[in-house]
Amino acid sequence: MNIVWFLLVFLSALPSQAECLHRGPNVVLVTLDGVRTREFFEGTDPYHDAKLDPSERGVIFKTLWEKHAPKGLVFGKNGGYRIASDVAVSLPSYQALMTGHSTHCQNNHCGRVKEETVLEAVRRELDLKKSEVAVFGSWKGMKDSTARSSRTIFRSVFPDFKPYPGDRTLRKFRNASIFDRPGWSGSRKDRYTWDMGMHYLKTYCPRVLYVSLVDSDEYGHEGDYPGYVGALRGYDTYLDTLMGTLDGMGAYGKDTTLIVTTDHSRGEAEGWTSHGSKPDSEKEVFLFVKGPKFAAKGITASQATHAQIRPTIEKILGIKVSGQALPQE
Numbered sequence: 001m002n003i004v005w006f007l008l009v010f011l012s013a014l015p016s017q018a019e020c021l022h023r024g025p026n027v028v029l030v031t032l033d034g035v036r037t038r039e040f041f042e043g044t045d046p047y048h049d050a051k052l053d054p055s056e057r058g059v060i061f062k063t064l065w066e067k068h069a070p071k072g073l074v075f076g077k078n079g080g081y082r083i084a085s086d087v088a089v090s091l092p093s094y095q096a097l098m099t100g101h102s103t104h105c106q107n108n109h110c111g112r113v114k115e116e117t118v119l120e121a122v123r124r125e126l127d128l129k130k131s132e133v134a135v136f137g138s139w140k141g142m143k144d145s146t147a148r149s150s151r152t153i154f155r156s157v158f159p160d161f162k163p164y165p166g167d168r169t170l171r172k173f174r175n176a177s178i179f180d181r182p183g184w185s186g187s188r189k190d191r192y193t194w195d196m197g198m199h200y201l202k203t204y205c206p207r208v209l210y211v212s213l214v215d216s217d218e219y220g221h222e223g224d225y226p227g228y229v230g231a232l233r234g235y236d237t238y239l240d241t242l243m244g245t246l247d248g249m250g251a252y253g254k255d256t257t258l259i260v261t262t263d264h265s266r267g268e269a270e271g272w273t274s275h276g277s278k279p280d281s282e283k284e285v286f287l288f289v290k291g292p293k294f295a296a297k298g299i300t301a302s303q304a305t306h307a308q309i310r311p312t313i314e315k316i317l318g319i320k321v322s323g324q325a326l327p328q329e
């Protein structure tokens with residue numbers, strides 16, 4: 001056997017790293033914390049443009065609008081898509097998103113969700129391994145919203161001190177996030193959450209992956225408009241990379257539905273730094289969905305709410321549907 005032939009046989013016997021088995025439909029959910037529909041649909045806010053370099057003004061989710069939105073459905077253009085919690089606050093909204101209805105949580109201190117979440121229901125009904133339903137979250141509150149039990153699904157949420165014995169890459173990103181801290185407490189930088197999530201997607205091929213990002217909201221609370229806009233442009237790049245990755249994942253990627261949304265909007269004008277006060281407009285958000293069961297038409301006038309995300313995930317994965325799913329057009 002000559003050396004070339006030997007190498008060919010040897011290499012073909014190694015598992016291909018990017019190859020995921022197609023075991024049925026998959027869902028990737030991404031949430032971007034505290035993003036206004038204003039910036040999502042139209043771009044930078046003229047009210048705040050003076051804070052930006054002229055080159056930074058204008059459309060923000062450029063790649064999403066040009067390349068990806070036409071291949072899916074976008075809800076919320078004229079206030080047609082709303083959150084499902086009583087208040088426009090993170091934990092109440094994430095709990096409602098995960099359970100399919102308001103849990104009547106009113107603030108970020110109401111504790112862990114008390115009922116089975118959609119992520120836990122998926123694992124139980126499909127009899128999946130714990131590793132097949134995974135959450136990567138920048139904000140500590142994702143521990144209180146994504147699962148009723150700390151043992152049912154795989155989670156890497158700040159603060160994360162898991163040893164990751166079999167995975168040097170996850171360990172490397174996690175360690176870096178501990179030393180490279182953001183300017184606020186309660187979360188790690190999104191770049192680490194994102195890198196861990198993308199590594200997990202390619203390596204473990206989960207049936208459901210949820211990546212929850214928070215830099216946008218933190219910059220908002222800091223009153224840092226350029227930081228907020230910069231975080232959003234970063235998300236635009238992340239989402240483009242994610243969709244490119246899925247496109248390169250064969251049958252697994254083809255049968256994966258991507259859902260992108262935010263947990264709440266923010267106030268207007270000088271009130272943009274906070275949310276959860278009175279204006280009803282803070283409950284008006286957006287949702288982008290792209291997958292084999294959804295029409296490719298871009299912006300839709302159909303009305304929907306966060307309460308429909310859970311039933312949508314259930315319907316896609318073929319388990320018991322607990323409510324009204326999103327319109328597929």
Ligand SMILES: [Zn+2]
Pocket residue numbers: 033034089090091217263264
């Ligand atoms: Zn939030």
